[in-house]
Amino acid sequence: MSASSTTSSTIAFSTLGKRAQPPTIARLMAMALETPGVLSLAAGFTDNATLPVDFVRDATEVMLGEPKDREFLQYGTNQGRPRLRQLLAERLAKAEPALDPVELQRGLFVTNGSQQALYLAMQVLCEPGDIVLVDRPSYFVFLEMLSGLGVRAVSLPIDVKGRLDGGALGKLLDGFAARGETARLKASYFVSYFSNPSGRSLDDSEKSTVAVACSAHGMILPVIEDGAYRELYYRQPHAERSVLTLPAWRDFPKFYTSTLTKPFATGLKVGYGFCTDEAWLQKMLHVKGHHDFGTANFSQAILEHALASGGYDAQLARVRPAYERKMRALHQTLVAEGLPSLGWKWAEPAGGLYLWLEAPSAINTGMTGAFCRACLEAGVLYVPGDLCFGDAAPNNFARLSFGVLAEAQLVEAGRRFAAVAKKFA
Amino acid sequence: MSASSTTSSTIAFSTLGKRAQPPTIARLMAMALETPGVLSLAAGFTDNATLPVDFVRDATEVMLGEPKDREFLQYGTNQGRPRLRQLLAERLAKAEPALDPVELQRGLFVTNGSQQALYLAMQVLCEPGDIVLVDRPSYFVFLEMLSGLGVRAVSLPIDVKGRLDGGALGKLLDGFAARGETARLKASYFVSYFSNPSGRSLDDSEKSTVAVACSAHGMILPVIEDGAYRELYYRQPHAERSVLTLPAWRDFPKFYTSTLTKPFATGLKVGYGFCTDEAWLQKMLHVKGHHDFGTANFSQAILEHALASGGYDAQLARVRPAYERKMRALHQTLVAEGLPSLGWKWAEPAGGLYLWLEAPSAINTGMTGAFCRACLEAGVLYVPGDLCFGDAAPNNFARLSFGVLAEAQLVEAGRRFAAVAKKFA
Numbered sequence: 001m002s003a004s005s006t007t008s009s010t011i012a013f014s015t016l017g018k019r020a021q022p023p024t025i026a027r028l029m030a031m032a033l034e035t036p037g038v039l040s041l042a043a044g045f046t047d048n049a050t051l052p053v054d055f056v057r058d059a060t061e062v063m064l065g066e067p068k069d070r071e072f073l074q075y076g077t078n079q080g081r082p083r084l085r086q087l088l089a090e091r092l093a094k095a096e097p098a099l100d101p102v103e104l105q106r107g108l109f110v111t112n113g114s115q116q117a118l119y120l121a122m123q124v125l126c127e128p129g130d131i132v133l134v135d136r137p138s139y140f141v142f143l144e145m146l147s148g149l150g151v152r153a154v155s156l157p158i159d160v161k162g163r164l165d166g167g168a169l170g171k172l173l174d175g176f177a178a179r180g181e182t183a184r185l186k187a188s189y190f191v192s193y194f195s196n197p198s199g200r201s202l203d204d205s206e207k208s209t210v211a212v213a214c215s216a217h218g219m220i221l222p223v224i225e226d227g228a229y230r231e232l233y234y235r236q237p238h239a240e241r242s243v244l245t246l247p248a249w250r251d252f253p254k255f256y257t258s259t260l261t262k263p264f265a266t267g268l269k270v271g272y273g274f275c276t277d278e279a280w281l282q283k284m285l286h287v288k289g290h291h292d293f294g295t296a297n298f299s300q301a302i303l304e305h306a307l308a309s310g311g312y313d314a315q316l317a318r319v320r321p322a323y324e325r326k327m328r329a330l331h332q333t334l335v336a337e338g339l340p341s342l343g344w345k346w347a348e349p350a351g352g353l354y355l356w357l358e359a360p361s362a363i364n365t366g367m368t369g370a371f372c373r374a375c376l377e378a379g380v381l382y383v384p385g386d387l388c389f390g391d392a393a394p395n396n397f398a399r400l401s402f403g404v405l406a407e408a409q410l411v412e413a414g415r416r417f418a419a420v421a422k423k424f425a
Numbered sequence: 426m427s428a429s430s431t432t433s434s435t436i437a438f439s440t441l442g443k444r445a446q447p448p449t450i451a452r453l454m455a456m457a458l459e460t461p462g463v464l465s466l467a468a469g470f471t472d473n474a475t476l477p478v479d480f481v482r483d484a485t486e487v488m489l490g491e492p493k494d495r496e497f498l499q500y501g502t503n504q505g506r507p508r509l510r511q512l513l514a515e516r517l518a519k520a521e522p523a524l525d526p527v528e529l530q531r532g533l534f535v536t537n538g539s540q541q542a543l544y545l546a547m548q549v550l551c552e553p554g555d556i557v558l559v560d561r562p563s564y565f566v567f568l569e570m571l572s573g574l575g576v577r578a579v580s581l582p583i584d585v586k587g588r589l590d591g592g593a594l595g596k597l598l599d600g601f602a603a604r605g606e607t608a609r610l611k612a613s614y615f616v617s618y619f620s621n622p623s624g625r626s627l628d629d630s631e632k633s634t635v636a637v638a639c640s641a642h643g644m645i646l647p648v649i650e651d652g653a654y655r656e657l658y659y660r661q662p663h664a665e666r667s668v669l670t671l672p673a674w675r676d677f678p679k680f681y682t683s684t685l686t687k688p689f690a691t692g693l694k695v696g697y698g699f700c701t702d703e704a705w706l707q708k709m710l711h712v713k714g715h716h717d718f719g720t721a722n723f724s725q726a727i728l729e730h731a732l733a734s735g736g737y738d739a740q741l742a743r744v745r746p747a748y749e750r751k752m753r754a755l756h757q758t759l760v761a762e763g764l765p766s767l768g769w770k771w772a773e774p775a776g777g778l779y780l781w782l783e784a785p786s787a788i789n790t791g792m793t794g795a796f797c798r799a800c801l802e803a804g805v806l807y808v809p810g811d812l813c814f815g816d817a818a819p820n821n822f823a824r825l826s827f828g829v830l831a832e833a834q835l836v837e838a839g840r841r842f843a844a845v846a847k848k849f850a
Contacts, residue, residue, distance in 0.1 A: 011647055011678055011705055012611070017549030020711035023718070026503070044500075051495040056723075060485040070476040073690035075469075078451070112537055112717040119716055124442030145715040186437070222436055253436055265498035267722035280436055286445035290570040291544055291716065292537040293448070296724050297692035298481075 015128065015150065023144055024387055027367070032381050039413035042381045044196070044353065045404035046266050047326070050319050055311035056265060059302045076297030078289050080110025080272070084304040088260075088272055091307070095230070095237070098245040107275050109285060110295045114228050114271035117257040118142055118189075120284040120291075121224055121273070125186045126151045131176075133210075135164070135190035137197050137356070137388035137397065139226065142189065146390075153390030156188065156210060164190075164202065166209030173217045187222045188214070193230035193238050194352030197388045197399035201238040201350070208248035220252055222280065227258040231316060233351035234324035244276070253277035260303050264315055268299045323353065329407040330355060330400060333414030342425045353403040356385070359396040363424050366395045371424055380416040440553065440575065448569055449812055452792070460801050464838035467806045469621070469778065470829035471691050472751070475744050480736035481690060484727045501722030503714050505535025505697070509729040513685075513697055516732070520655070520662070523670040532700050534710060535720045539653050539696035542682040543567055543614075545709040545716075546649055546698070550611045551576045556601075558635075560589070560615035562622050562781070562813035562822065564651065567614065571815075578815030581613065581635060589615075589627065591634030598642045612647045613639070618655035618663050619777030622813045622824035626663040626775070633673035645677055647705065652683040656741060658776035659749035669701070678702035685728050689740055693724045748778065754832040755780060755825060758839030767850045778828040781810070784821040788849050791820045796849055805841040 013020075028042045063072055079085070082105075089104035111117040126132065128150025134143065136155035146153050157168030176182050188210060192202040214221055225243045243249040244256050259271040275281040288294075306312040331348055334355070343360035365371050367384045375381065385397020400417070402410050438445075453467045488497055504510070507530075514529035536542040551557065553575025559568065561580035571578050582593030601607050613635060617627040639646055650668045668674040669681050684696040700706040713719075731737040756773055759780070768785035790796050792809045800806065810822020825842070827835050 010645075011550070011702065012608070013549055013704075013708060014552050014555075016712070017708045020549060020708040022707070022711060023503070023714040025718070026714070046499065048495055048499060051498040053489050053495055053498065056498060057485070057489040060482070060489065064478050064482040064485065070473055070478055071692075073476040073478065073481060073692040074471065074473060075691040075694075078448070112721070115715075116717050124438055124445060125436070127439050130439075141718070148712065148715045183437070220435075265723070266500040267496075267498040267726075269500075269717065269719075269721040277436065279438075282447070283438060283442045283445040286447060287441070287573065289448040289451070290540075290573045292541050292694065293450070293566070294694075296537070296694040296721055298690070298727075299721050299724060301692075302723075 016148070019148055019150055021148070024140065028381060028383065031376060035376050035379065035381075038376065038379050038381055039405060039409055039416065040381045041400040041402070041405070041413050041417070042383045043404055044401055046262065046353070047319060047322055047403060049406065050322050052265055052306075052311065052315040055306050055315050056302060058309065058311055059305035062305060063301060072298050072301035074297065076294050076300060078294045079285060080295060081297065081300045081304055084110060084300050084307070087304060087307040092274065096242055096245045104274055107281055108272055109281070109288070110300055111271040111273060111288070112292070112295050113261070113269045114226065114257045114259040114273070115141065116288070116291070117255075117271055117273035118224065118226070119145060120287050121187070121255050122146065122149055122151060123287055124280065124283040125222060129184060130186045131181065131184045132186055133188040134390040135195070136390065137385065138189070138390055139191050139196045140383065140387040142226070143388070143390060155390045155392065156190065162198070162200065164206040164210055166213040169210060169213040170216060173213060173219065177217070182219065185219065185221060187224055189224045189226065191226040191228065192242065193227055194232055194349060196229065196352065197354050197383065197385070198356040199347065199349030199352050199354050201240065204240045204246060207240070207243060208246055211243070211246070211248035211252060215248070215251075222253040222255065222277070223249060224255045224257065227256060228262055229352040230258060232263045232320070232323065232353065234320050234327070235350065238351065244274070253280055255280065263319060264303070264306065264312060268302060270295060270299050270303050323402070326402040326405075326407055326410055327355070329410040330402045330414050333411045334418055337415060337418030339418055339421055342421055344421060353401050355400040355402065357398045357400060359398065359421075361396050364395045365398045369395070371420065374420045374423065375417060378416045378420050380413045380420070382417070441573070444573055444575055446573070449565065453806060453808065456801060457806050460804065460806075463801065463804050463806055464830060464834055464841065465806045466825040466827070466830070466838050466842070467808045468829055469826055471687065471778070472744060472747055472828060474831065475747050477690055477731075477736065477740040480731050480740055481727060483734065483736055484730035487730060488726060497723050497726035499722065501719045501725060503719045504710060505720060506722065506725045506729055509535060509725050509732070512729060512732040517699065521667055521670045529699055532706055533697055534706070534713070535725055536696045536698060536713070537717070537720050538686070538694045539651065539682045539684040539698070540566065541713070541716070542696055542698035543649065543651070544570055545712050546612070546680050547571065547574055547576060548712055549705065549708040550647060554609060555611045556606065556609045557611055558613040559815040560620070561815065562810065563614070563815055564616050564621045565808065565812040567651070568813070568815060580815045580817065581615065587623070587625065589631040589634055591638040594635060594638040595641060598638060598644065602642070607644065610644065610646060612649055614649045614651065616651040616653065617667065618652055619657055619774055621654065621777065622779050622808065622810070623781040624772065624774030624777050624779050626665065628665045629671060632665070632668060633671055636668070636671070636673035636677060640673070640676075647678040647680065647702070648674060649680045649682065652681060653687055654777040655683060657688045657745070657748065657778070659745050659752070660775065663776065669699070678705055680705065688744060689728070689731065689737060693727060695720060695724050695728050748827070751827040751830075751832055751835055752780070754835040755827045755839050758836045759843055762840060762843030764843055764846055767846055769846060778826050780825040780827065782823045782825060784823065784846070786821050789820045790823045794820070796845065799845045799848065800842060803841045803845050805838045805845070807842070
């Protein structure tokens with residue numbers, strides 16, 4: 001036995017340490033690895049064929065070719081590169097003309113993907129036992145993060161059309177008040193553009209209805225709007241405003257998060273957040289200082305260059321139709337294979353990376369169920385929909401990602417999925 | 426007032442959020458910015474002139490030049506690139522031949538600088554109110570991180586020569602037992618090679634003395650050894666072993682952390698940790714999954730390439746004499762200006778980025794003291810030494826970094842510092 005042999009410890013972990021669970025995505029990846037030839041519609045990875053080798057090369061050649069100033073290889077600042085933050089502020093102000101770019105730059109910071117921004121927001125707002133209101137369905141990695149922090153996710157009520165329902169939210173808030181739990185409510189969270197997992201976008205009125213219901217209960221809760229897929233539209237942007245400029249949200253502390261690299265090159269992992277509340281912003285920055293004291297300067301500099309040169313937009317112009325084609329390849333296969341006539345329902349998204357399928361209620365799509373096993377045996381994997389709910393999870397949904405597979409693979413994966421669906425019809 | 430105007434919130438922050446304080450480094454940076462022409466011996470930045478533009482360009486040209494496989498622009502895994510982890514494992518096994526590279530690779534993960542590795546270790550081990558034993562002096566950013574997590578730092582006792590003192594540690598542990606605080610002790614931590622701030626390296630016997638004292642008290646505490654500066658020696662490595670192979674530490678859960686980019690290019694920010702305890706490792710990985718699900722793949726790929734091609738070692742061969750020259754420029758200036766005869770004491774380090782000065786006991790080097798103000802007025806800044814102690818901080822130390830300034834600037838900064846010291850003699 002070598003000196004470094006792993007010990008089986010009796011370490012007294014912290015409550016956070018005790019709560020730590022393997023992420024679902026790791027279980028799904030393990031399932032895929034154990035199944036040779038499986039086509040994964042589960043992974044949230046992005047398209048390989050269109051990765052912007054050219055624009056990243058342009059950036060690094062310019063940066064490294066005339067190294068008068070090598071500062072991009074040196075430590076940066078905790079908040080992020082000023083010029084990158086300026087470019088991001090100008091970009092956000094273009095989407096939301098009521099916003100002031102100078103103010104945006106001041107409240108904006110760069111993170112290790114938008115995930116770190118979400119983690120920081122939750123760390124400084126929530127104690128174990130606190131409650132966060134989440135969209136229904138919601139981003140399952142965020143839900144796992146909440147679980148890791150000991151925070152309870154409660155779904156924002158939706159109506160029969162799947163739209164946020166302010167009236168029902170009012171009753172939910174009444175319930176919290178009646179149980180003396182109001183003080184435990186710490187924030188609301190939603191993915192509002194081409195959502196993960198639903199592909200849906202929220203409109204002004206349904207976003208506002210949440211603010212109106214909270215205001216009516218005197219609950220000016222911090223709100224986190226996740227705009228990760230906002231720029232990943234296929235034909236045109238979703239025209240509705242963010243909470244940053246919607247009047248109903250005016251008095252709420254707001255944190256808008258997004259990513260630069262999801263639609264560009266996920267390997268660079270640069271996200272950002274803009275916070276309207278100075279105290280909240282500073283606390284997140286202080287904790288980021290403890291995490292890492294700033295996101296890798298070199299990755300930031302590449303993105304800064306790509307934004308300034310137009311390479312970033314050129315790349316988005318390239319990937320948008322590519323993702324639409326991929327979406328259609330999967331969507332049309334499922335239609336052609338007759339899933340709708342078997343009672344499966346879904347909407348064709350106008351952006352993003354996901355089809356969100358509702359199975360007939362008799363089918364259990366859960367990870368340990370017969371349907372999921374049959375899919376694996378047929379060589380196709382998906383994200384069980386029950387993972388995407390804060391509470392009261394139905395077990396007949398499935399998230400199918402068309403991000404990483406090529407079109408021909410998507411057709412094959414769709415056929416495999418449909419073949420299993422037919423067996424279970 | 427625009428729609429995004431920052432609000433002055435009444436957010437109910439978490440206790441972690443409430444504890445969050447501006448990092449000292451930010452205060453020092455602000456002090457520097459407010460003083461035009463100041464030469465900063467405070468910043469822990471690295472040498473600009475030797476930044477490896479060539480080796481990073483080699484790496485990116487190869488990676489981006491033949492983009493058959495663009496995977497380095499795609500998401501990586503949470504634990505880090507397997508080949509990078511293999512190269513790191515082989516490297517560590519070369520320094521510590523008793524270690525098995527295969528086992529090392531399994532227990533090793535890649536982080537956003539070594540700082541994230543330290544943060545993850547503390548998150549999964551410590552509750553607010555817990556205690557961590559730290560070297561004396563210790564790395565002040567680690568101490569601030571502990572403070573942010575509500576964890577109390579208690580210094581490992583040292584003898585008159587500044588060496589770790591097992592006998593005194595035994596008495597300290599007796600004291601914890603007598604006060605019923607033993608269960609709150611969660612880990613020990615030290616920077617053991619060319620330390621920040623002291624420049625000292627620990628030898629086998631003093632490292633072992635900590636393990637022996639803990640063992641004698643039945644306290645098999647997790648240990649974190651910070652090897653951030655291990656490769657930043659000037660002439661030869663510090664030959665002593667890490668806790669990973671010292672017999673006295675055999676039964677302890679061990680976490681060895683270091684950085685690839687401190688001696689290479691800090692703008693890439695890639696660190697790593699190797700953990701001997703499977704449960705501890707998994708918990709840190711799970712929480713890392715919540716932080717960011719993996720460090721930026723592209724930065725990792727650059728380091729992987731630099732390690733494999735020999736560029737990494739070539740860069741280290743370049744910076745080692747450069748840092749020695751810089752150290753000497755500052756050291757010799759302080760000697761020539763007569764600081765020793767004024768009662769200032771320090772040791773000439775054999776590696777690292779810092780001179781650790783002990784002032785005559787009458788001089789208070791604290792941030793708000795007259796000496797620090799006089800230095801700022803004279804155009805030179807340092808890190809007040811009292812920030813570098815877990816407890817019972819003396820106020821007559823100063824950390825002088827020679828990392829970022831050029832040699833001529835170091836001479837000038839040393840003269841300015843000495844001029845102030847003469848005034849206070």
